[in-house]
Amino acid sequence: MALGLIGKKIGMTQIFSQDKRIPVTAIEAGPCFVLAKNEKKVQLGFGEVKESRLKKPQREFFKKANIKPLRYIREFLKDANTDYQIGQELKANLFSEGDFVDITGLSIGKGFQGGMKRWHWHGGPMTHGSTSRRRVGSVSSSSDPSRVFKGHHLPGHMGMDRVTVKNLRVVKTDAENNLLLVKGAVPGHKDALVLINLSRKKKVAVVEHKPEAKKEAEHKPKKEAKPEAKKEAKK
Numbered sequence: 001m002a003l004g005l006i007g008k009k010i011g012m013t014q015i016f017s018q019d020k021r022i023p024v025t026a027i028e029a030g031p032c033f034v035l036a037k038n039e040k041k042v043q044l045g046f047g048e049v050k051e052s053r054l055k056k057p058q059r060e061f062f063k064k065a066n067i068k069p070l071r072y073i074r075e076f077l078k079d080a081n082t083d084y085q086i087g088q089e090l091k092a093n094l095f096s097e098g099d100f101v102d103i104t105g106l107s108i109g110k111g112f113q114g115g116m117k118r119w120h121w122h123g124g125p126m127t128h129g130s131t132s133r134r135r136v137g138s139v140s141s142s143s144d145p146s147r148v149f150k151g152h153h154l155p156g157h158m159g160m161d162r163v164t165v166k167n168l169r170v171v172k173t174d175a176e177n178n179l180l181l182v183k184g185a186v187p188g189h190k191d192a193l194v195l196i197n198l199s200r201k202k203k204v205a206v207v208e209h210k211p212e213a214k215k216e217a218e219h220k221p222k223k224e225a226k227p228e229a230k231k232e233a234k235k
Helices: 056-065 211-219 227-234
Strands: 004-017 020-029 032-037 041-048 070-077 100-106 111-113 156-158 162-174 179-183 193-198
Touching: 004 041, 004 070, 004 162, 020 162, 020 193, 032 056, 032 070, 070 193
Parallel strands: none
Antiparallel strands: 004 020, 004 193, 020 179, 032 041, 041 070, 100 162, 100 193, 111 156, 162 179
């Protein structure tokens, strides 16, 4: 079993389980095909594309592997206990309900933004004729160091950053429709490419204790001490 899949974010919805509403993100996870492998990594492809859109070396690469041309190619860590075959198909049932996954994608781009939105500046005064409510203001000393330090928080392009959201629980898998429902939000816009990896910190969902079991434990009568033990305690 590979440790990850390439997918496409479909959007958010909600499902109901045990009278609870669970917000989930629907992801088209796979089918992915094994294109190449080595001792540590597996190269996977996802998303069919017209052969005419590829360059000749790319077309020959897919012909040798006997696989239809694919748009996206990414590498994942290899499971040492599994032997992969070139052309092998991997679907959403790679993950099970209750598994925890780390999902990587590009955050939504928001264009050029000011410092208050981009860096959460408090802003200047709003009254008494102030003209610096949302402006930058002073950014450096004049004589020393006589320059603006690199990385200073200023207005600029916001979003389109590589983001990884960790420990998201898989609520449901549907291998027939290549569908994966994950609890919570996933980075990226609709139809954005995402990489789904098995979580490094959490592997399997923690089973919650039922409240009925707790109540039964509370109402259980305590064991009385034996009469011999009581006599010894009195002595």
